Amino acid sequence: MVPVGVLKRKGSNKAKSNKSVMFCDGIRPGSDLTNLDNDFDYNNTKTKKAEKTNVAPPKVNKNLPAVDPQTNTFIPSSETGLPPTVVVCKTDISYSECSNNPDVVEILKNDELTFAIHVNLYVHVRIIDMSCCVNKMAWCFSTEGLINVGQDEVVVLLEYIDEESFVPKDMFYHINIVYNDALKGNSVKEMGLSLHNTSNFLDSKNHAGFVYIRPTFQCLEKVIKPKEPYLIGILIHRWETPWAKLFPLRLILRLGAEYRYYPSPIISTRHRESVFVEIGHTIINLLADFRNFSYTLPQIRGLTIHMEDKNTTITIPVNRYDQVMKSMNNSSDHILAFAGNFSLTADSHLVCIQDTQGNENCYSTHAINIHNKPRKITGASFIVFNGALKSSSGLTAKSNIVEDGLMIQVLPEHMEQIRESLRTMKNHTIPCGCVNADSDETVNIIWGENDVNFNVGIVSAIDSMSLSGVPSIRVHNGKNHVCINGSRLIRWTEVFIIKSGDENPKNQDPVDVSRVSEGIAKATCDALVKYLDLLVANGCQKVGIRTNLHVDNVSYLAGSNGTKLAPIYMKSLDDELIPVLHRITTNNLGENAIVLELIFRILNV
Structure with a gap:
């Protein structure tokens, strides 16, 4: 010292x-x-x-596994081969060859094995019993070494299918894709997406890749948690890819509603039906580019939308002023839209559900909430200010729930007042209802504390x-x-x-x-x-x-x-x-x- x-x-x-x-x-x-x-x-x-x-100097390990010329990793290209297992004890590192067979699966039901993809990239694997929360068994894949290339570590919980006798080898290939992308500077962030590069992934052509979340209210009791910051990957269907790219919060919450788990499940279910199909008629069609993926709703980091009783509050962190100004400058004079963030303060959240069996153009609004907790504050995924309300309507403003967001209709002159309040970083109140009458609802735009999440x-x-x-x-x-x-x-x-x-x-x-x-x-x-x-x-x-x-x-x-x-x-x-x-x-x-x-x-x- x-x-x-x-x-x-x-x-x-x-x-x-x-x-x-x-x-x-x-x-x-x-x-x-x-x-x-x-x-x-x-x-x-x-x-x-x-x-x-x-x-x-310590003894140099001369038993380093061979790099497979096809995969350019320690992952063997043969169907029966798995990456070598590795045991690290301070300066001593030992590798052992491993074959993909039922014996390995039996070991993983009781013990954790660590597999080496590269010299400095390991994956910890175990089959864990999640009966504490969802009564399911799951493969737990937890990385160690992605942080070395500027990428958060990744945890994937893959549903264990009964009598499954082989390790899902595709997971090692996919983790290597994330690693190589990070080497190039393209790291995956929260609400980010990693797509697999083959048509068949995890024994299905419908599996596209993973969308990533930070754990919030989910149970992590038996999960192998990395020491470094980490993301949890959730397997998505190929039909869900557009939503994962343009509006991932809608997809995440929809999966939460599907599996009755707030705000979203962390166990990835294989061979499931997609929760979204053809895009159809959704308000997001007007706000995002589903054809070329060139633009989407501007997301203001830390912005939350809370609904309670007759009050709606949009809170914008003061250190996100530049993001708000950029979004305003890129918007039309009559429409101003912002994507929100998942709120830890809310105890429930709006969810958009598409009719995937009948009329695909039908989107309905539902809500999910924390189990056994009364709903007091409900979060929304986006808000749209529309300056097309006519003075002949006899309304000061009008607020409507649309899918999993809010549409606030105001008079054209009021729209300019909203923009001016945002430009000058002032709080703004929008009374909704009939002129010369008590407001039915109040919408408040508030500049809140710095976003430090x-x-x-x-x-x-x-x-x-x-x-x-x-x-x-x-x-x-x-x-x-x-x-x-x-x-x-x-x-x-x-x-x-x-x-x-x-x-x-x-x-x-x-x-x-x-x-x-x-x-x-x-x-x-x-x-x-x-x-x-x-x-x-x-x-x-x-x-x-x-x-x-x-x-x-x-x-x-x-x-x-x-x-x-x-x-x-x-x-x-x-x-x-x-x-x-x-x-x-x-x-x-x-x-x-x-x-x-x-x-x-x-x-x-």
């Missing part, structure tokens, strides 16, 4: 240079967190060799400080720094922007966080690359570096597993990081003060 070194330097050259911003701050008004998952595009993939040290539950690797609500940028294809014996590499995978310097006066140049963090990352990798084997031997596969950067006060912290790094590593970090941090604060920051936490992962080669 060593105290953090505080590096002070009085006086600095405040020379200005041209700066650019690759990200938007997720805390201040007007930011857009959907832009935060940027890919630092490293074109130079050359690795850096470390200098020789006195640290004794991201990175929830994440803690710092340095000191376990909470990073919930702290914006971050994932690095999908970071440079690999390889140790001298070639057995390990260190890779920068993420940066958390704890403080971005936006609190300073407006005439101050913004800080290019990507450029600053890239310099810190290179110095950190140069400092630690010679100690990778030692770090792994001590269980430090994930390392955090938090830098406090200001012209008058420069400091950093380094740690792993919630504990500061030992002196042997700190000496090397001081040598590499101190010059870089001083150079950054002298030449790049001006009066800005920023705090960044960078995450590094030590991987096998």
